[in-house]
Amino acid sequence: MATTTLESPVRPAQRSGLVLACMSVCTALVVGFVAAINLAVPGLAASSLQPTSSDLLWIVDAYVVVFACLVIPAGAAGDKLGRKGTLLTGLGIFAAGAIVSAVAPGVAIMLIGRAITGLGAACVLPNCVGILLHATAPERRTHALAVWAAASGIGGVVGNVGGGAVLTAGSWRSLFVAVAVIATGCLAWAARSTPRSPRHERTLDLPGTLLFIAAVVALLIGIIEGPEQGWGSNVVFAAFAASVLLAACWVLVELRVAHPMLDPRVFRSPALSSASLGMTVVFFGSFGLFYINASLLQYGRGFSVLQTGLGIVPLTVPLLLGTRYVPTLMRRIGAPATLAAAFLLSSAGLLWLSYASTMAYPVYATALVVIGLGIMLAAPCLTAQIASALPVERAGIAGGLQSATRELGSALGVAVFGTILTADFTHHLPAALSEHSPIPRTVKEALTLAPSDHDAITQAFTHGAEIALRAAALVVLLAGAVVVAGAWRGHKTARQ
DSSP: OOOOOOSOOOOTTTTHHHHHHHHHHHHHHHHHHHHHHHHTHHHHHTSTTOOOHHHHHHHHHHHHHHHHHHHHHHHHHHHHHOHHHHHHHHHHHHHHHHHHHHTOSSHHHHHHHHHHHHHHHHHHHHHHHHHHHHHSOGGGHHHHHHHHHHHHHHHHHHHHHHHHHHHHHSOHHHHHHHHHHHHHHHHHHHHHHOOOOOOOOOOOOHHHHHHHHHHHHHHHHHHHHHHHHOTTSHHHHHHHHHHHHHHHHHHHHHTTSSSOSSOGGGGGSHHHHHHHHHHHHHHHHHHHHHHHHHHIIIIIHOOOHHHHHHHTGGGHHHHHHHGGGHHHHHHHHOHHHHHHHHHHHHHHHHHHHHHHTTSOHHHHHHHHHHHHHHHHHHHHHHHHHHHHHSOGGGHHHHHHHHHHHHHHHHHHHHHHHHHHHHHHHHHTSOHHHHTSSSOOOSHHHHHHHOGGGHHHHHHHHHHHHHHHHHHHHHHHHHHHHHHHHHHHHHHHHHHO
16 A cells, blocks of 8 residues: 655654553543543533433533544544644544533533533544654553553543542532543643654545445444334334444445445454454453443442542552553463453452342452453553554544444443343332332332432342342353354464
8 A cells, every 4th residue: 555654754653652651641531531421411410401311311421422433533533644743633622522521501501512522532542643653662662552551541530530620629510620621631741742744645535435334324223222222123123224224335445445434344354353352342341340330339338439549549550560561471371362361350240249239349340450450461462463454554543443333342341240230229219209100210219209218229230230240240251252263263373
């Protein structure tokens, strides 16, 4: 493929440490915002916005939907138009969207702000990877990607802790203001420290991009509405059917254009397809855990919002202390063995957590550390596999693919965990509540109807959370086995 360099290339090792730090902070910001907004839901529910339960769902998910459906096109835009410029534009849009949300007088403006912020995040995340790959010497790229992957894993915890601290000190509007200030600081830092990387002349694949966006939007609508509308409802069925049809059209278009946004044939690579699935599974487990953990610690243990944010911190210990050793481990035992250990640990940690939900907090925290060990091993390995499967001039697409699979996994985790939790919770409610029409679906609704049944209601919630965690442990184990098998086939093919 012929490429034309329109920007000055940089020496790979130039300021690589500073660039790595900046890209890691930018990544933690946009990933952490997914987790932080969940802590603001009670404040939003009681606010002057007066949102319905459906409004609250879309205030949380509007960001994820726009983020996920635009992240691959935004990576392609960075490859063509310049990654640094796309990153800086994204940070500016991200800050602007947070300000719109902070001053929103009603739900409609709030949703617009959330969508704008998702657009900014889509421009930020894939281009962080592209910039990092070009600013780092080839022999240091595996290490740099491992650190960046750890930052993306820690981002959710940072969102919980930082969001809890801000919400403890101020209102939900304060959270959006704080995010806008941090994004502005990141913009200034990136403008000063980030080198320019080569642009590549490619025709924009507008039909393929629009079909891809439509397919992902339809898929996410089905996933998000599943727990609310019912997985067999007409709305959810139509959304999934539309997603399949649009995805098939996208494949046909991409196979015929000279410069596809993302060539479907790249997924013939066992290493790439298994790594993409693996990234989805990792974030399915981690963000499903974040979703349940926040309520489990508050309702089951009586933690405050800040204590809840701090309660997830043990998960980050392996990511902070052990990530740097993962590339060496991968070289010694190989990616398939590393991933096998990762998914075994993650599954075991989720299962352990389901039995430790009512035990002393140190036991609970130890289970979080085990899950953190699994994420520590999986994220750098999968990131490196995806990045190495695509040429370096397509680094933006590589970053977009990693980001899209993460967001899909996050949305699936919240939807599946939430569905199982709600079904079991309503089944174990006291008789008076289970016969009420409509049956309360949240702890808050149940306590409003029957405050004297506080203990029985929290026990029903805890039981539902335990069942959801056990189901997730099984999903992570089985899907992890598929990922490891694909990684092994890719490893054998590479050696031939």
